[in-house]
Amino acid sequence: MLLREVEYARPATVDEAISLLGSHDGARPLAGGQTLVNVMKQRAAAPDVLVDLADLDELRSIGFSSDGMLEIGAMVTYAQLEGSSEVDVARPILAEVAATIADVQVRNRGTIGGNVCVSDPTNHFPPLLAALDATFTIRGSGGERTISADEFFVGVYLTAVGEGELLTTVNVPPSSGAGDGFAGLTIGAHGTYIVNAAATVSSDGARVAIGCVAATPVRATAMEERLAGGDYSEESVRAAADGLGASLDPPADVHGSADFRRHLAEVSAVRAALQAAGRRK
Amino acid sequence: MEPVTSRTVSVEVNGEHIEYEVPARRLLVHFLRDDLGLTGTHVGCDTGNCGACTVHLDGEPVKSCMLLAVQAEGTKITTVEGLAADGELTALQQAFNEHHALQCGYCTPGMLMSATALLARNPHPSEEDVRVAIQGNICRCTGYVNIVEAVVAAGGGK
Numbered sequence: 517m518l519l520r521e522v523e524y525a526r527p528a529t530v531d532e533a534i535s536l537l538g539s540h541d542g543a544r545p546l547a548g549g550q551t552l553v554n555v556m557k558q559r560a561a562a563p564d565v566l567v568d569l570a571d572l573d574e575l576r577s578i579g580f581s582s583d584g585m586l587e588i589g590a591m592v593t594y595a596q597l598e599g600s601s602e603v604d605v606a607r608p609i610l611a612e613v614a615a616t617i618a619d620v621q622v623r624n625r626g627t628i629g630g631n632v633c634v635s636d637p638t639n640h641f642p643p644l645l646a647a648l649d650a651t652f653t654i655r656g657s658g659g660e661r662t663i664s665a666d667e668f669f670v671g672v673y674l675t676a677v678g679e680g681e682l683l684t685t686v687n688v689p690p691s692s693g694a695g696d697g698f699a700g701l702t703i704g705a706h707g708t709y710i711v712n713a714a715a716t717v718s719s720d721g722a723r724v725a726i727g728c729v730a731a732t733p734v735r736a737t738a739m740e741e742r743l744a745g746g747d748y749s750e751e752s753v754r755a756a757a758d759g760l761g762a763s764l765d766p767p768a769d770v771h772g773s774a775d776f777r778r779h780l781a782e783v784s785a786v787r788a789a790l791q792a793a794g795r796r797k
Numbered sequence: 798m799e800p801v802t803s804r805t806v807s808v809e810v811n812g813e814h815i816e817y818e819v820p821a822r823r824l825l826v827h828f829l830r831d832d833l834g835l836t837g838t839h840v841g842c843d844t845g846n847c848g849a850c851t852v853h854l855d856g857e858p859v860k861s862c863m864l865l866a867v868q869a870e871g872t873k874i875t876t877v878e879g880l881a882a883d884g885e886l887t888a889l890q891q892a893f894n895e896h897h898a899l900q901c902g903y904c905t906p907g908m909l910m911s912a913t914a915l916l917a918r919n920p921h922p923s924e925e926d927v928r929v930a931i932q933g934n935i936c937r938c939t940g941y942v943n944i945v946e947a948v949v950a951a952g953g954g955k
Contacts, residue, residue: 517824517843517862523800524821524867532798540800546868553824553863554845565800566821568868595857619933620911621848624857625864706932 517557523565530574530655530684533567538657538680540565545682547591547630550622575629575684578602586688590629595620597628607648607688609696609714613640616706629683632668635675635732638709642669643727644698646735647714647788650688656681665725669732694718697791699784700727703771710771713784717748717792724789726781729766736760736785748793750786757782757789806870810835811879819866826850828866829876837877837906841935848934851907852876858914860933877906880913889913889951898947900938907934912948921952 523540527533537543542564546552555561569575575591578600586606588597594614597603603611617623617631617640631641632652646665653662654677668676677683700712712727713736722743724736742756761778768774803820810833819828829835829852841849843862850861853875880887886894889912899905908931915922915930922930927948928941936944 519822519824521802521820522822523802524804524865525798525800526867526870527798536798536800543800546865549865549868550845550863553865557843566865567800570868570870619848620914620930621851621858621860621933622845622863624854624859 519553519556520559520562522556522563524568525565526568526571528571530572530682533569533572534655534657534680534682536565536567537682543567545569545633547627547633548593548625549630550618550626551630551634551636569682580606580690581687584690586690588628588686588688590633590683590685591627592629594623594626594628594631598623606690607696608691609644609648609698610688613644613698613714616640618706628686632686633675633677633683635669635671635673637672637731638712638728640698640709640712640727643712643725643733644714645686645688646725646733647716647723648688648696649716649723650686652676652683653685653687654678654681655684660684662687665733666735671731674731691716691797692718693797695792695795695797697788697793697795699787699791701780701784711766711777711780711784713781713788715785715788715792717743717789717796721746722789722792724785726760726764726785729764729777729781734764738763739785739789743789748790750790753786753789753793757785760785804867804870806867808869808871809873811875811882821865821867823866824862825852825864825866825869825874826861828869829861829874832866835876835878839903839906841903841907846935847904848907848911848931849904851910851934853910853914856914856917858911858933875910877909880909887913889916889948892947892951893944896943896947896950898939898944904934904936904938908936908944912944912951915948916952919952921954922949923954924949 544563546566546568575589597614652668697715715724725733739756761782766777805818839849841847845863
């Protein structure tokens, strides 16, 4: 496919990338390109300038902050998450979910930063990171800010990352004995999700987030409140999820009616929460 | 640094160092096929689904229709032409022959590249390992059975 003509820059530092993004109208960061290049082919996106983040090594590392947060650079690929000993120690669900995204080739190029910055409502990481209480560090010419998933995901294909800004790091709290779960229904084995749900269960209670049912991940707060008593028997979790579907206003499309998605949301939330509870330490 | 609409890329393709000026909008697959004449890499769907365009970038399989050529700067690229570079089929290619792992052959370059990468990191894959490794490669002729058998056999399994 012949793409529309585009300008390309390959900065060597994050600051240079931010300056390029801020000084050119229609500039967009290019991470792994596993979404952006395809939507450019479809002419669904038409950036004037691509700022390739490929050489920004500081965005490719996985490490721990001084207070023990798992810090994942925005350019870390799904394949890197799968093979990371830090992820395995701190929050193995990230590797587990990364391993189910698309296929080997896409996992070699696609990045966690791209996954969340695209903010496609059917993506894997938005509900997962919402459930894990992750935070997002965004850098711009004026400095750096770190915000919650609630603040980060703004709408369909829309995040809090503004013009001239760059997501640099996804920060995930270590599990500290919490169990994590992820469940849903895909189109085909590793296809796009019709509905998904992520849950984390710790001594502080449960956090459950549903994907694909709204523009951004939806926290199942009523379910979380009902689980506060700490009873994670199947009966109790099912009872806690009762009414979750009715509280949602999901879209309908060729893959499922809104009612089917309401049903799937409850089923997925129950499965994710049971899996999370079963993995508590 | 100012953005540019074309750029000289410096890559190693099948062991050969290449410097070539490409438009920023050119996909890697077109650079390989049209600029370098390496037409073994196929364009199947051009949407990132079929995997016929799979090549290795620094040893890892990627879909060359989902990459701009300029993104490949500084990498080592291997295409299907690089597998039997000395004219002798690799064990995997030989196994494809023996197990009748292709019919029309359109998906074969991509299948070979995905399976070669699998065998490099897991020399004795199980059937399940093979199926996961070629998940991003679609074949519309074979039903995959003979392809999976060939890759397992190339790894020494039955």
